[in-house]
Amino acid sequence: MSREPRNSPDDRWVDDWWIDLIEGESTPSMREDLTLLLMNSPAGRRRLDSIKDLRALVKGSDEVPMPEDGAFYQNMHDRIMAAVDGAAAVRRAKPAAAAERKPLSAVSARQLGFPALFGTHTLMVLIASATWMTSDRSPRHAQTQSPNPPAQDAQRPKKALADAQAPADRARRPGAKADPPDSK
Amino acid sequence: MRLDPKGPMKSDIELVEDVKAGDRRAFSELVQRHQRALLRLSLRFLKELSIAEDIVQESFIKAFEKIHLFEGRSSFKSWLFQIAVNTAKNRLRGLPREFVNIDDIHLGVDPGAESGMVQGDFRRAIRAEVERLPERQRLALTLRIFEDLSFKEIAQIMACPYDTAKANYRHGLMRLRERLEELQGETDWKDFETLVHVEGGRMRTEAEQ
Structure with missing residues (x-):
């Protein structure tokens, strides 16, 4: 990671261009311009590489302790479906109960x-x-x-x-x- | 559980249409497809597995109840992620800090260590700094780098314009870089730049392969 000064707005703009290039978000014309710049600017190349390295490092730091047991996911699926069925049953029951409850005015003498x-x-x-x-x-x-x-x-x-x-x-x-x- | 093992696999959108028509099995298939990714996302916010499982379950129930509102203008996955992110945020508000804090992560380096930092510390430091980013920057960075989502999907999950999602990601990445450089000054990480270059380069090469 280079330690070149980059606090000016221009540098930030350039960083945005590099990031867009890395993320595949550059327009074709911008991509052409940046490719040309990279061929003539070792500093630009270093900057691009350092952002790529940082991104790779962040991705490599990912550590989410995920359960690997297949039975765990089957159980979770079954629990979710049971809860969904329960919610669906409640939803079906609500209109029926509402229909059964007539207002007093609806009851004739x-x-x-x-x-x-x-x-x-x-x-x-x-x-x-x-x-x-x-x-x-x-x-x-x-x-x-x-x-x-x-x-x-x-x-x-x-x-x-x-x-x-x-x-x-x-x-x-x-x-x-x-x-x-x-x-x- | 597949709907029809002999037939072609249905897309998420087709399954959603089946669910709207009252097909319970179609929703079961959607759960099978997305529960793992949703659990991983929830675990990023809530470090406790049991709470993350609750978030997943609650998200699927909400998705089922609101599925008639899903119009297919975005992917089902990003819609589901949006529900999960909001559910996790709501849950975080009611939780004590220990479930979401990264304070217990050891950032410092043994002062007597002459050989610089080890890879494990370095990775922990990066994870800790990612978690210290402002919420929206962290969310954009996490969804992009860890979950490999497009900016369009990220924008939908964050309920913001496309350019805002991109800007949050860029700012997050640059802030992370600045913060890691500051940490370099605060610690004895003599070979920080080399480590970034070597480690990052190695991971990048692996990823490209």
């Missing part, structure tokens, strides 16, 4: 039948009632949640009703005179 429909309706009414009873609006909830005593609370509407009805009651009382109309 006729298919369900009247008893099932009635039962569902009753259940929904019960759930709604239970929800309402436990909600803020329910009277039971108001009783338990109100800051006033329940007795007072219960008397309030009664008192208001009594106040509103008092004149009418007095008029209806036997012997009682109705208030004279305002003559003014």
